[in-house]
Amino acid sequence: MGIYELINFYVIPGLVLGSIYALGAVGITLVFGILRFAHLAHGDLATFGAFTALAVVATTGVNPWIALPVAMVICAALAVGIDKVFYDYLSERPKIITVMASLGIALMLRSLIQVIWGVDTETYTRGIVRPDNYWGFRIRDRELYTLLAMFAITGALWLFLQKTKWGKAMRAMSDNPDLALLSGVDNRLTTMLTWAIVGALCAASGFFLGLNTELKSMMGWTMLLPMFAAAILGGVGRVEGAVLGGLVVGVAEELSVLVLPSEYKAAMAFAILIVILLVRPTGLLKGKLL
């Protein structure tokens, strides 16, 4: 097998898949790091975002790329709303209660998606797009945009967390909520902000998943476990770790076909995860040991 074939058919699809995982994993890692629980509704929130974008495309006929920011804003508002109504009052309880609440939210969101948009398989644009050839590397334009958008979004988030006042507040809360409160961080507002960012990231990951394949009402739920694997793999609470974790899981899944029967592709994410945790219990980049 030539190097071009390896890159075109295994590495590039892996990177695109990895970008989608990464966008989801960044959100998961933020909830993990700042609010300290495993958010099981993440996948279904992503599905909701993808379908919101579809609704925008279908009703206004705009380019899907314009629908993306709209979906991100709607999903951000939805995530904040869900937190206000369902998670907020559980915040003083053991975290496992919130995890279960998020499982309930996952069911509710999925049901809403099925009631509102039905269960048919949908796409943003009809037809197929053949890849372009760049010096022997074959990549579809939307795949290129997926990769670029992922780096742009996560890069902006990273800068936000490092440089701005609110970003620093989020990191402080992630390190120690009580201490953050004492030093004047408004935990309530920070939590809201976190949810807004998480919602927007969900919408983005759902959108890119839909853009590169199809939209299905269960698509987010089936992506949930690899996204979790990516988040933990990268190191909990680390944005750049989640990106790295997502890309590693994506590429590893695609490459696994070379050595394993293809039905075991889905096992790859977990196999890597367990091995990494044994060698580096804090993940690839040093995450918090919760």
Add this chain to the structure above:
Amino acid sequence: MKLAKILMAGALATTALTTAAMADVKVGLLGGISGPIAAMSPSMIAASKLAIAQVNAQGGVLGGQKLEAILGDSACNPQNGVDAATKLVNVEQIVGLIGPHCSGAVLAVANSVTIPAGVALITPSGTSPEITGLDDGDKVFRTVPSDDYQGRALARTLLAQGTKKVAVAYLNNDYGSGLAGAFKAEFTSKGGEVAGYAAHEEGKASYRSNLAELASGGADTLVIFDYGDGTGLTILRQSLENGFFENFVGGDGMKSEAIIKELGAENLTTFTSSSPVGEASDSNAKFTKAFTEAGGSADAIFATTSYDAAFLMALGVEIAGGDKAKVAAAIASASNGEGEKVEAGEWKKALELIKAGKAIDYQGASGSLDFNAKGDVPGSYALFKVDGDSFSVKTTMK
């Protein structure tokens, strides 16, 4: 504790309410409405409901009573399937069950609910070979042929076309693996070469590495055993976009409107798909017309078998005189190759024949049916090609 009691009381009250407004004759319609095959279920249910609507419009059952289908949700897993079936059989007191849609649920429901309770079951989509072997006291039927037949027929048809070398991609569930296994056995024993054979899990975003691996065997035809509104669509799209294969052949699950809608007919000139056809009858055409008028798409997966399952259930109820214990035997007698032919939608004719004490041979929308002793049907298939916004027959399969 209190909460539990309130909930229980509330639920029981609603139960009483629903049973109070009870209809004349009830059958169960158990679909995989939520869960992995959610996208396929609505069309299947609509097709079954069409049969029931036709029955009611043309005189009803048992001397003018209405046949009512009570919907249940199996979520495509045994736990919810058995739960829903238990409610249908015991609380709703159905006389027969149409469904469930997934093999795992069929096995569990048949074994732990309908066979012990003596209720007849017809599944329109449970394709697992395990269903054939059930100790069912002749209470379990299916209108969908076992995977074995279609897989073998497709292999022979491809060889007859001159396709000698193929790669096979199949969904790792009972439907996909059953078809693929039968196809591979027949194709290789008749001199063909399977140059790539791999299962895939559903719900992944990329199958390009799978396809590249399959293509490395050198075949230019890809045989896909999957669902056209699920992973099968992703597989077909990614192989078209990347040019891994030139020709594509699907099992009946791939003959889906979603394929044409999402990929565009202009991209599907090299795509063919096998699907059951009504042999030597225009039963299928009658169904297609009625279902299209009712707003459905006759190309939807398992729509014809779902229609037939419901129609046969109605025949069974009528012939048995509404006696739950006799429905199964009546269903077997209603399509066994002997008697006056009745086609899709011809309920009035069926009623007259039954009244006259004549035997009936139901010719289904999905084929002549004709149950064998195991409650299976042989099926008859044709290879379809994309033609405008729909599918048309390219060649029949033997």
Add this chain to the structure above:
Amino acid sequence: MELLGYLNYAVYMAIFIGIYAILALALNIQWGFTGLFNAGVAGFFAVGAYTSAILTSAAAEGRLGGYELPVIVGWLASMLAAGAIAWPIGKICLRFRSDYLAIATIGIAEIIRLVIKSEGWLTGGARGISKIPRPFSDFEYLYTQLSYLALVMIALFLVYYMIERQLKAPWGRMMRAIRDNEAAANAMGKNIEARRLQAFVFGSAIMGLGGAMLAHYYRSITPEAIDPMIATFLVWIMLILGGSGNNKGAILGVVVVWIIWSMSEFVTDSLPAEYAIKAKYLRIFIIGLLLQLVLRFRPEGILPETAKSSTSTSDQQTSNNNKGEAEPSPAQSA
């Protein structure tokens, strides 16, 4: 006739609740008493179900089987097999803390599911295993159900009794000590690793039994039955809603959750027929919403864990207890 129907439905509910109560109790050993976040219930459930199915069913072409051993042997073997699988997993994974352990066990359960789905020679693959014998299956519908219910109840009682006895023994006190304050327990010279592993293996073995009992009830086992939603997360909801750390609470949680789950279908069925399919989607919504409501009004579980057997502790106190006990906060364990 109608009444008989309701009775049959009630008996079915009792059987299902009994089997899932066994699973919830097993999870309670791991989470409620030891603090091990095992999110891979489905894996051990599956190992138990398939072990018993292979050992007791008749021979079938293309897969392992044909031993036709008595059902009771199958059940004991299912516990052994699930425990035996749990041992190396525990050896490797129990060093991970809370959420890391959760994701590792989810992963292992997924790998087990893929192996079961793909290795047809062993498990029948996607076809699954049918014709699993069920004791007393020759009787009439109601009686075969009732006699199986009796078996399930005996098993549930034995499991319950065994766990309660263990908890009252020094072993149980030590487990709680480890869960609540690992450092102190360690300082007292307790072998924490070994105790955790014991709890993990013990709980997993019982999960295997639960899986086997369900497989024999359905007389078939297919990969669809070991989906994480229905075989892992559902058990978690039941345990947390009922009250982790309290065995009666665990059982009550199963009762409440399954009644919500099953009976919600009657509620949505009362919608007009043209919404019949949407009603099924809405049903999932109602299930989710009711879970939220129970969590809102009984966040510590319906029957919370109590230090003594009395239930007179105030809500406030209990919740504080739980907060400290049920999950070590990051500060504590870091």
